[in-house]
Amino acid sequence: MKKKQDTLIVTAGRDPEANFGIVNPPVYHASTVLYPTLEAVKTRAQPVTYGRRGTPTTFALQDAIAELEGGYRSLLTPSGLAAVTTALLAHLKSGDHLLMTDSVYEPSRQFCDKVLTRYGIDVEYYDPRIGAGIAALIRPETKVIFTEAPGSVTFEVQDIPAIAAAAHGADALLMMDNTWASPLYFKPFEHGVDVSIQAVTKYLCGHSDVMMGAITTTEAAWNETLATHGALGVCTGPDDIYLVLRGIRTLSVRLERHMETGLKLARWLAARPEVTRVIHPALPDHPDHAIWKRDFTGASGLFSIELIPCSEAALAAFLDGLELFGMGYSWGGFESLIIPQYPAKIRTATKWNGTGQILRLHAGLEDADDLIADLEAGFERFHTA
Numbered sequence: 001m002k003k004k005q006d007t008l009i010v011t012a013g014r015d016p017e018a019n020f021g022i023v024n025p026p027v028y029h030a031s032t033v034l035y036p037t038l039e040a041v042k043t044r045a046q047p048v049t050y051g052r053r054g055t056p057t058t059f060a061l062q063d064a065i066a067e068l069e070g071g072y073r074s075l076l077t078p079s080g081l082a083a084v085t086t087a088l089l090a091h092l093k094s095g096d097h098l099l100m101t102d103s104v105y106e107p108s109r110q111f112c113d114k115v116l117t118r119y120g121i122d123v124e125y126y127d128p129r130i131g132a133g134i135a136a137l138i139r140p141e142t143k144v145i146f147t148e149a150p151g152s153v154t155f156e157v158q159d160i161p162a163i164a165a166a167a168h169g170a171d172a173l174l175m176m177d178n179t180w181a182s183p184l185y186f187k188p189f190e191h192g193v194d195v196s197i198q199a200v201t202k203y204l205c206g207h208s209d210v211m212m213g214a215i216t217t218t219e220a221a222w223n224e225t226l227a228t229h230g231a232l233g234v235c236t237g238p239d240d241i242y243l244v245l246r247g248i249r250t251l252s253v254r255l256e257r258h259m260e261t262g263l264k265l266a267r268w269l270a271a272r273p274e275v276t277r278v279i280h281p282a283l284p285d286h287p288d289h290a291i292w293k294r295d296f297t298g299a300s301g302l303f304s305i306e307l308i309p310c311s312e313a314a315l316a317a318f319l320d321g322l323e324l325f326g327m328g329y330s331w332g333g334f335e336s337l338i339i340p341q342y343p344a345k346i347r348t349a350t351k352w353n354g355t356g357q358i359l360r361l362h363a364g365l366e367d368a369d370d371l372i373a374d375l376e377a378g379f380e381r382f383h384t385a
């Protein structure tokens, strides 16, 4: 049976018959794995070989994520950032050229600037809105084009199919950080992506208690990814994996609510005099709304706003007194978050065209009207400060 997505979320990676009929997979704690014979030691022809290489607990989540993303296979990493760094190391070598979106998650950028450049890889940032124009930047040494859509602070939605066509025309690999939409609202492999990255820490986990990443690839990109992942020694703990296996079963209902509340907050904020713009791809006035509508099937709960010019004291009065919105990094959990961001300081290929303070919001699963009341009280403090 060809399963629809909400069914897949329930069935992916589960095989109760292999485990006494128990609904969820067991949590295997393992380092040593025994081999029955000398022959088995020499061939390593058994599914589980060593704890670092994964156990049936690991394989259950890897299978589930591969199925949801629509790729060939997946690997887990100890953080979302480790998924980015492992994927890049797997497909780049000294002398290669990497095209990296200027809107990329800042720690991914630091890895490129501080580590990849030391190994002789030429890192070039490009305008996330370049689309098919990326072809002009591709050189014979260009091996990877890295995308993130939308950017997790500034929310440019990249034209993935156009960039994929240019990459594949030049024998380069297209990587995408697909964390914002999760595998539910964007299907990377249907749009030409070769290597898709998830910060599992965010929505797949969904409960703000696990750090994890996943790399999913096409069959063609698999062997090199697997070899480098194995060589780097990155592995993931079974209890964390179990928490994510539990978290993904409710992903469809959680994301729907994150989307609904996020849109309600975004529309309310758009009408506020303290807000100069709301940066949310699902709003019709977003510059990339048409691309989002063409390629994505939903929006998560993460978006940004730009405030009118204000004093630091007014900003602090607004943020410090919030009761429901916590101030902290990461997102994708059940709770609402807000954090100031400074995109103008980070970019090199493009200029951030805004002067007001950017605040990034994550719409959690609280009652939307309570969240609005929290923000409304904040704006009152903003004016009296």
Ligand SMILES: *Cc1c(COP(=O)(O)O)cnc(C)c1O
Binding pocket: 079, 080, 081, 082, 084, 105, 148, 152, 177, 179, 180, 199, 200, 201, 202, 211, 212, 213, 330
């Ligand atoms: C959070 C995040 C990451 C990194 O994930 P960690 O698990 O925090 O290392 C990577 N990409 C994006 C878009 C993110 O938001």
